[in-house]
Amino acid sequence: MKKTNRLIVGSAFSLAALAVAIDHTQHRLPEPVAVTQEQTASDDTDESPCGLTSESPCSLDDESSSPCSPCSLDSGSDDESESSPCGLGG
């Protein structure tokens, strides 16, 4: 049996049908834009700077050796101290 005609086990889906489905999920994503300092400051006003739900201000564009983690769950602070990396506890 051809691979494309085989069913995904436990389902009624053929690989061929899924290949078509995957094709239909292909949509071009918008190009990301750089955020200015002004925008960042504006965005941060409604959020706790170190909360789980807030955005990290620690951009990779920041040329300083910021202790903040750019991909943490929470946001970092603007504290430049090397001893205060951005953890969940802020």
Added chain:
Amino acid sequence: MASSEYQLVGAAESLATCLLEMAAAETNPVLQVINPELPLQENKKYPANLLPFNQTGWKAYYHCHPAHRAGNHRFKGEHGHFHLFVQTHNKPETWSHLAALAMDPMGQPLGWFTVNHWVTGEAWEPAENLITFIKSIPYNKQTGLVERWLLSILALSHDKVKNILLERDEILKQQQLKTKIEDVKQDRGIYLLSEISVDLMTLLNISQNNS
């Protein structure tokens, strides 16, 4: 049937369902978490309040890094990536970065990768500990489409993720011979530690062949 095989079969069906749902809605996982009406901002987390995974002890978000920054890892052709975190301890609540899934500009997965500790800054867990969390992934306990999609792919590629986690620790172990481990984990010159590509159709084929 072994539990790992159950996970593969169930995850394949779950992923198939997600793909059909997204196809019908003419969307993809990234479009689901960003707001297409607003400009997509570099380094901003999407969604802003993170993906909650139905409170099952997982969290994730999508974001994009600037392409031009030296040392800023991107898969070839990467648009952005999902960072996936797992709750490794309850008291106090502790989160650790498991892996990230790179996405292409058409909203399709490119590959998994691990990053150095300074990148995510959460509680560091050895690979062996993190691997225990990918033995029973709660993909079937999710109500959100993107969470189901993400955990289904993780379940289907758990061997790959297990390998890059072990590779991550091995690389750090090698670096440790030269300098202190904490210095290595905070070295801004080291972003990426390990990576592996993924392909949806290959994952679905693997799940079929393993059943």
